[in-house]
Amino acid sequence: MSANRGYHHGDLRAALIEASFGLLAENGLHGFSVAAVARRSGVSSAAPYRHFPDRDHLLSAVSATAAQDMRTAIASAADQAGSDPAARLAAAAGAYVRYVAATGAGFHVIFAAGLYAIEDDSRREHTRALMDTLLDLATATAVGSHTEAVRLVEAMIAVAHGYTSLFADDFFARNNSTADEIAARAVEATRLLIPAGT
Amino acid sequence: MSANRGYHHGDLRAALIEASFGLLAENGLHGFSVAAVARRSGVSSAAPYRHFPDRDHLLSAVSATAAQDMRTAIASAADQAGSDPAARLAAAAGAYVRYVAATGAGFHVIFAAGLYAIEDDSRREHTRALMDTLLDLATATAVGSHTEAVRLVEAMIAVAHGYTSLFADDFFARNNSTADEIAARAVEATRLLIPAGT
DNA sequence: GTCTATACTCCGATAGAC
DNA sequence: GTCTATCGGAGTATAGAC
Numbered sequence: 001m002s003a004n005r006g007y008h009h010g011d012l013r014a015a016l017i018e019a020s021f022g023l024l025a026e027n028g029l030h031g032f033s034v035a036a037v038a039r040r041s042g043v044s045s046a047a048p049y050r051h052f053p054d055r056d057h058l059l060s061a062v063s064a065t066a067a068q069d070m071r072t073a074i075a076s077a078a079d080q081a082g083s084d085p086a087a088r089l090a091a092a093a094g095a096y097v098r099y100v101a102a103t104g105a106g107f108h109v110i111f112a113a114g115l116y117a118i119e120d121d122s123r124r125e126h127t128r129a130l131m132d133t134l135l136d137l138a139t140a141t142a143v144g145s146h147t148e149a150v151r152l153v154e155a156m157i158a159v160a161h162g163y164t165s166l167f168a169d170d171f172f173a174r175n176n177s178t179a180d181e182i183a184a185r186a187v188e189a190t191r192l193l194i195p196a197g198t
Numbered sequence: 199m200s201a202n203r204g205y206h207h208g209d210l211r212a213a214l215i216e217a218s219f220g221l222l223a224e225n226g227l228h229g230f231s232v233a234a235v236a237r238r239s240g241v242s243s244a245a246p247y248r249h250f251p252d253r254d255h256l257l258s259a260v261s262a263t264a265a266q267d268m269r270t271a272i273a274s275a276a277d278q279a280g281s282d283p284a285a286r287l288a289a290a291a292g293a294y295v296r297y298v299a300a301t302g303a304g305f306h307v308i309f310a311a312g313l314y315a316i317e318d319d320s321r322r323e324h325t326r327a328l329m330d331t332l333l334d335l336a337t338a339t340a341v342g343s344h345t346e347a348v349r350l351v352e353a354m355i356a357v358a359h360g361y362t363s364l365f366a367d368d369f370f371a372r373n374n375s376t377a378d379e380i381a382a383r384a385v386e387a388t389r390l391l392i393p394a395g396t
Numbered sequence: 397g398t399c400t401a402t403a404c405t406c407c408g409a410t411a412g413a414c
Numbered sequence: 415g416t417c418t419a420t421c422g423g424a425g426t427a428t429a430g431a432c
Contacts, residue, residue: 169309
């Protein structure tokens with residue numbers, strides 16, 4: 001902003017993260033590379049290394065941002081779903097599908113292999129907050145124990161991630177399905193996985 | 199077998215496909231390359247090109263084998279599940295998880311991008327047979343229409359594929375979960391998605 | 397802080413010897 | 415049918431100029 005004394009950007013770091021989301025949305029994790037991110041940002045392939053020591057640290061920053069934004073999207077969807085705990089958790093599955101369809105940054109990115117070894121407090125905080133939010137939504141559905149809540153969250157994630165993966169791989173291509181339609185199906189399916197309530 | 203006049207194999211083509219499964223199981227689709235398959239088979243990186251014109255044709259042959267074997271595994275699991283249509287379809291989800299955990303060859307491999315463009319009658323027959331088997335299992339659960347059966351198959355695949363993806367990405371690592379445990383959860387979840395019956 | 401240039405590795409694919 | 419050798423392309427990462 002105020003300090004735009006460089007060649008191209010006032011904040012290349014932020015621009016690189018933003019470009020990463022674009023790449024992930026278009027080509028998936030497979031299409032993510034420091035070189036491609038640099039190209040998309042209009043800088044040389046060496047420039048990113050002034051802001052991130054290596055590829056995994058850039059991906060870790062993307063992961064932190066994704067976890068934060070996804071948590072916001074899920075919390076917002078749950079609130080719009082009203083007060084019924086089952087409806088709120090199911091809505092979270094829909095928010096997951098829509099977020100990943102738009103950004104390409106699902107759990108396979110947020111918890112990508114190799115990221116666990118990286119020291120990145122921001123990422124750890126945001127991923128933990130995301131999981132806590134999901135766990136709270138599951139616990140509210142009158143499950144009997146913490147273990148059951150964890151199992152329910154995992155089931156909900158499996159459904160959401162499964163639909164998302166198939167959608168990203170064009171498995172529903174013949175149907176001309178939209179992300180919103182797939183999200184709606186993930187909501188329905190998640191609703192069926194929640195015991196007892198209504 | 200009888201014609202082992204070459205350097206290493208009597209049937210390098212089959213050995214390459216077998217090696218491909220090993221690579222997929224260990225490193226996923228990301229770790230699949232003609233060079234790596236050749237290394238694992240103990241031949242030079244040029245040898246595979248005598249049996250497959252390019253990378254995608256090798257992958258297509260792997261896809262055909264995977265579709266055939268997965269269909270067999272699913273049909274077998276359904277038969278062992280008895281006569282209840284809902285239990286049979288749910289068992290198919292478990293078979294999917296176990297097969298992909300063992301081989302790495304899930305729908306993301308069987309229907310991998312780029313394969314659709316390849317002319318490979320074997321692959322087309324086996325993938326079609328696989329989908330027909332799943333559709334038959336879904337139709338038997340007293341669904342109201344063909345569209346509903348398709349939707350049910352897609353939901354079951356989403357659940358199975360979701361659990362499988364998370365398992366492959368070590369998402370359940372802290373729990374020390376086994377493939378059989380994850381498969382059992384996929385069976386339970388699928389069972390909940392099936393309407394009406396019992 | 398970004399550039400150009402470069403070294404290294406890996407992969408896909410081909411040419412030609414045997 | 416398999417080998418060695420090679421080319422071209424893409425990616426990670428570093429060195430040094432500006």
